[in-house]
Amino acid sequence: MLKTILIAAIALVLGLILGFLVGRFMLERQWSQPYTQVAPATEQKAAGHNPSPKAGTKVLTPMPIGKARVALKAMTAKDLVVSNVSAVGANEDGVELHVVVENNGKCTVTAATGVAYGFDAFGKPAPLLKGGENFVAFELKAPLEPGKKTTVAEVLKDVEDATLAVAQIDKTTCSDGTLWARQ
Numbered sequence: 001m002l003k004t005i006l007i008a009a010i011a012l013v014l015g016l017i018l019g020f021l022v023g024r025f026m027l028e029r030q031w032s033q034p035y036t037q038v039a040p041a042t043e044q045k046a047a048g049h050n051p052s053p054k055a056g057t058k059v060l061t062p063m064p065i066g067k068a069r070v071a072l073k074a075m076t077a078k079d080l081v082v083s084n085v086s087a088v089g090a091n092e093d094g095v096e097l098h099v100v101v102e103n104n105g106k107c108t109v110t111a112a113t114g115v116a117y118g119f120d121a122f123g124k125p126a127p128l129l130k131g132g133e134n135f136v137a138f139e140l141k142a143p144l145e146p147g148k149k150t151t152v153a154e155v156l157k158d159v160e161d162a163t164l165a166v167a168q169i170d171k172t173t174c175s176d177g178t179l180w181a182r183q
Helices: 002-031 040-045 065-075
Strands: 035-037 058-060 081-091 094-103 109-119 135-140 149-156 164-174 179-181
Touching: 058 065, 058 109, 065 109, 065 164, 081 109, 094 109, 094 135, 094 164, 135 149
Parallel strands: none
Antiparallel strands: 035 058, 081 094, 081 164, 094 149, 109 135, 109 164, 164 179
């Protein structure tokens, strides 16, 4: 009897270890392709709610915040307008997204658009769009001079438990007419 219990316990422990390793391998494989594009259906579902990025915009697939930061750093390494600080928080009117945008370029940026990704307090993706997607679009409308920072605030609806955020800038327009867009 004792021998059977011991064999069952060893089999259980080995099964748990093997299950953990296989699961982790599958997640790592899924996260190895971190980018996707916004589908037209996503843009249509979000109409009348939080602003959705346009169809075809390059976005991150849902992944933990640590992996998202690494993927965004690789994607935005050469960008002249970046965001290093973002957050989602509650105010008197509801929930608001705050994105700090920094101009590292040589021209004054007159407009910019980007995508912010929401995460809960544990670093897991949290929905920001009505369809359950963990991203939302934002827009910078005020001029931003070279070497300066500004905060973009966007009021959000339908947000449940997002508190953390990371963001990317996808398109900028300079005062001299220069346009830049992520490929």
